[in-house]
Amino acid sequence: METRYTTGVHVTRSLSDCGSAATYGSEEMVIRKGPWTEEEDSVLINYITVHGESQWNSVARCAGLKRTGKSCRLRWLNYLRPNVRRGNITLQEQLLILDLHFRWGNRWSKIAEQLPGRTDNEIKNYWRTRVVKQAKQLKCDVNSKQFRDTLRLVWMPRLMEQIQASCGTGPSHGQAQTTLCNTQAHSESCGPNLRMLSVASSYSTGVDVQAPSLSDSSVSYNLMGGGNWPENAEKGPTSTPWQQRDYSDNGFGGADLWTDENLWFLQQQLADDL
DNA sequence: AATGTCTCCAACCGCCCGCAC
């Protein structure tokens, strides 16, 4: 484990606010790479507990860690920081990730802000290992309209059904999806941030919705959208035609692209991966 | 039991942006 990466790079430490010239002046040291040891973790935790998070290069230097500031920052944010949630991504979190990815594309840190305790790295890994894998299995690009429609019409409704089942209330099909977890009481019983899922509930209705609980609440987004994704998702009204479409025809221009047969096939493809 | 393949995820890399000088 310890030698997984190259042993490190030599750098010359400049005189700093930490240590004496005898200790650090012109001293050449090797920057460690690879997995962190328990001792390093302990040193970093202790240092940040006392001094707080800031000036990561100084943290690395002053704590006596032979790591880059970036490495310290990453280790702290993704692993050591209090309240970091570990373990499987829940159904609610999966749905939220899909929902927010529709809006923001690969803005992992922004998406992570909406999932308390989850890191951008974790969400990114989830997307690549689960969602991108599905796209490959369906032989389509993950950003293609076809695949996004698959997520919207098959994957997300299934997630919602499973969430609903786990909540243990309400009918299981059709209109029930539009009211899922729409109340404060329901939000509290289903966990933090689930109120946001009321937004995702409009997937099956094709209506524009607002996202009142999001920091970026001024964004009106339409989850039935197509085209120009994700590059133009936040570039302003002149470049976001997908937000402005008329979805009274369910977003397909009336074309019957998703027959029962197609949907059945896709459901079979996705059934084991939820 | 041995070997090959797949999946997960921690950690690194490189680019970009903001800020101080």
Added chain:
DNA sequence: TGTGCGGGCGGTTGGAGACAT
């Protein structure tokens, strides 16, 4: 205004463990 530095972010890598053969 230009330059350097620190920090943030998305993309990528590769080892460990799980699973399949």
